[in-house]
Amino acid sequence: MRLLLIGFPEEEVQRILKETGIPVIPVPEHFKGLKVREILERTCEKAGIWTDRKFVIMHGVDNETLKRVISIVRGISRERVIFATTTETSLEWPLERLLHELIQEDEYFRAMREAKKQVPRGPYLDLGIGKG
Known part of the structure; x- marks a missing residue:
């Protein structure tokens, strides 16, 4: 069990480690070309903030x-x-590919939530579908 932390300041990395009790790997920028499996096999003390988003x-x-x-x-x-x-x-x-995919998914789901907010809510017309 491990947590890869990207975009977190050192103070938050330490709090996450302390409060979860799970080993964390703060991921430095020079790891972004490595396969996720390879990163999980490494250790890193400090990573710095190299992205404008945070990932766990x-x-x-x-x-x-x-x-x-x-x-x-x-x-x-x-x-x-x-x-x-x-x-x-x-x-x-x-x-780097995984982060790109996660950003795309996040943007898609945020857009879907926003679109749902735009749909007017009830009362709806009862069409009697499924009634005998």
Whole structure:
């Protein structure tokens, strides 16, 4: 079980480590060309902030741990954070590709939430569909 942290200041990295109890890898910019699997095998003490977004990529966590990590990170970081878990496919991708995919997904889901807000809510016309 590990957490890859991207875009977090050192103070937040240390708080996430302390509050989750899960080993963290603050990812430096020069790792972005490495496969995610390779990064998980490394250690790094400090990374610096090299992206304008924050990412938490969770590896080997169960659903309860995932929920707990999300709650802890949201309590620590004031900025928006993109969360993800690793998959067999994403482990083989260079980190830069994974981050690009995560940004695209995040923008898509944000647009979908915004579009839902634009749809007028009830009362709806009862068309009697499914009634005998």
